[in-house]
Amino acid sequence: MTTLSEQLKEIVREHHLLSHPFYRAWSEGRLSKEILRRYAGQYFAQVSAFPRFVSAVHSRCPEIDARKVLLQNLVDEELKGTDHPELWLRFAEGLGATREEVKSQALLPNTAAMVDTYFELTARDWTEGLCALFAYEWQVPEVSTSKIAGLKNFYGVDDDRTLSFFKVHEHYDVEHSNQVAALIDRYAEPKTAERATREASRALWTFLDGIADASVVACQ
Template identity: 30%
Template sequence: MPSLMNRDELRSALENAIQGKSANKSPFSLAWAEGSLSREHLARWAENHYHYVGPFADYLAYLYARTPDHMTEAKDFLLANMYEEEIGGDRHTDLLIRFAEACGTTRERVTDPDNMSPTTRALQSWCYAVAMREDPVVAVAGLVVGLESQVPSIYRKQTPTLREKYGFSDEEVEFFDLHIVSDEIHGERGYQ
């Protein structure tokens, strides 16, 4: 039986697993950063992204409930993350809807699960499955390190384009500015 990795070995293994697979290298992310997408493309992205990030606090809640009581730092981190997603200032989903409306879609279209693509439905299902079934360490590695920690590098490339090329206001892109900062903190805490 192989031995367990220490903290530094686990972090290195997780960083290596993500390297080369980051979503910021996807054709869609690159097109966004170049400013070659239409507002309609961005609206469809927001309609789908809502159904991935909307239940993020739910994923964390399942994980929180399954985390052993002696892992108090981990539980505190999960609870703080849920708080920030749901009630710490503006709800993150409300900020995303504000951006979506600025792209030309409606709150109703964004929140309607029938507008979710099959790929987004699969991602949402995977997130729920990981949160409900995997060991809490594995779930944090997948949800927080694997997904949430990638967000700052993606949004750092996309947000300037939203302002400069598309002409969005600071208020309309607040969702992105917030996640550049908060998800960097969450991602780092996920490694811990």
């Protein structure tokens, strides 16, 4: 029998980030460093907010076994080693951006909508928040591997400091997404879970639409 989390993976695959034109352009070496810097500045909004998404789900969760999983996820994001927003800033610096440029970049409408959608989803029932986390974290390991390959092969980026965000997420989010999947299978109601997963997946995809629109020549 197919589990609910396996069904949710099929929903995520409908808008899998690696099939988006922007990420295809990345993996084929068709983006400029300027475009990558713009992307880094925009996506920092999601990276810096993500621990708060996890925290929001944790605070709404009545089940102690699930809270323990979410707490460990949060510890990995903010306390274990270097916090992940800091790793992202190092990535941006490796592309030639300054921290001030990243933190002060005006958000595109689709970027703001993505972050707002995640705040909204994680403020609902805790199982909907789980599905939002799953829609993101299940894709991250594969996306990270692809990004590392593209950065090394086409953009002259191969130092550990710049790539550390992606190297960490190649591994951490395999465990995170598996743990969240188990919680979804145990606690989530299917129709609600499917709706939340679609909302989260579309928000992530639409974010890339905004970046691609700003880079229309490269992403044709």
